[in-house]
Amino acid sequence: MALYVALVYGPVWFKAPKEFEAPMDSKLLFDCHQEIVARKASLKVTLLRRMKHLLNADGLLMLYIAQVRPLMEYAPLTWMSSARCHLIQLDRVRQRATRLINSIRKKEQRQQLHQGGDHCQLYTVEHRRSVSALTFLHKAQVQHEPHMEDLMVPWRSMERNTRSVLTSNFLLEILRSHTSRHQRTFFTRTAAMWNSFTADVHVQQMNTH
Template identity: 45%
Template sequence: MKLKGLTCAHEYAVAVSNRYDVLGALEDPVELWDTFKRETLQAAKECIGERPRSKRGFVSPETLEKIEESRAARLAGNQDQHRALSRRTGNLLGRDKERYARSLTEYVEGHLNANDLRPAYRALKKLRSKSPSRASAIRTADGRLVSDMDGQMARWAEYFGQLFTVDPPTEQLHTTGLQAVNFAPEKTQAMVVSRSPTAGPAVEGRLRFGGVPLPLQEAVKVLGVEVDRELRFDGHIKHIAKKASHRVSALRRVARFLDRGGKLLLYKAQIRPYLEYAALSWMSCAASHTRRLDSIQRRALRLVDAADPPDPPDPPALFEPVSPLDSLEHRRDVAALVVFHKAQVQGVPHLAGLRQPPRVATRSTRTVLTSSDAVEVPRSRASQHQRTFVGRVSRMWNIFTAAVPHIQEMNTQSVKLAANRWRLLKPTPLRLVIL
């Protein structure tokens, strides 16, 4: 709101322009971005100020005060006081949540008695859990179905007990003269991959590393990619969307000082890599999450295509339209086809696990005869598996090889160009036929 005033806007523009003088002497892109971000935010803090965040929800002022005291104790290094305040804060949060739930139930009861259903159902949506636990029946070792919680806990304990029981070594490995690597238990993460809510409690406290029990995690991060216990990437998508959104906000603050080419270059170099890092590993996520990333790119492109300020006038060359960018799905599909070509045709050793067996034709048709490079599509019973790398790229590969001849003689660059031209002819989003 303050930027709508001419005085504040002029002061902010002057402060940003003065702080950008130090950017000319920097050459490292990482240092350039960090300096650019720090100076821009500092200028905004000095000229505009910070908006105080409103405290909402069921947390009482007393609990908020204890939270601040606990945080201050942690920053001061007082561990004993921090632990005591953390326990006290947990108790207060539980009390506040119970009081909040009780007030909602009384609210629902009152509206139900008055036959006023809309506010009652709205309050019920607040009361119910966002992720209700779903427990299905499992089989015991002799094939019997177990549906009760105690029986499932006992079965999971029996299963993991057999899984982690190994025979003692028959001989000792001599490590004299070898440089052994020491692993720290506090830097080791453990996670049970299962959708059953009883799998985690059955293993809790039984995994040890160097005599130290390993706590089970709901999600682990490997090389910057976060995956949860259900092999989903929802948390990772939310994280990269938040990081990219912050950078788009930084781009918006300086968009008025850059021409279209500069804004587009800044987006390609500093924002789009966040949206595409390890995309082939998390391409199985739901369409709602990929649409969230697409909205961030559209938001950035609106800044790129925004009209430049008329005063002072820019040279005509700066007003030339910027070529539209390919969609994120387009770029993911092209990258998937190129990687699959490396695995299937070039035979790259470290991609051997991605190779698929050739498709065996059950009848002789013109379609089969013109696609000798087609592969067997893995059978999918779940929509999530159809969106995985192998499930999606095998279907795309069969369509791509039928349309592009001589795929065996192409190198990586030729396949990349052919895949890009082929993908431009297809709609976005691309719906593949489930074979």
């Protein structure tokens, strides 16, 4: 569906189906979007708390994965450059859900209804965001997905190996950054992670289909 921009006094809204709306502020930043997502996700965790007498720990975990986490992880490459003070709100929601699920699991263990269960350890939202960015970049750079060609990062030109640094054929060119926000954008941050990742992993042998 084609998106159109409605310019108004205040936020700028990219109109799309209601569940996919992403507001930008007057500075073309997604900070207000982060606040809205964190608030919606927090309300859903509150609903999980109200349902804890109806579901066991595994049921609450499944409901969190199905209803809360997708809301916090939709289109992360567009807003991953947001300030950390906004992004950390999402991890606070995850921590609330983790505490809730672990409290129910401890109660089940005391009642001997779920012996031997491990505590819930959910990956941080930042970790999952980094994995999705690297997966996306692998599809574009190595697997050459046609619809991702415009988002490819230039390969780094070959240089001579030294004793301390070995040149890889899969290193990416990292754009020069003049601001901290630019360092957090998809191209700059993911390219830096990719260069560290390829030092230990043979990306050409990976399959992310």
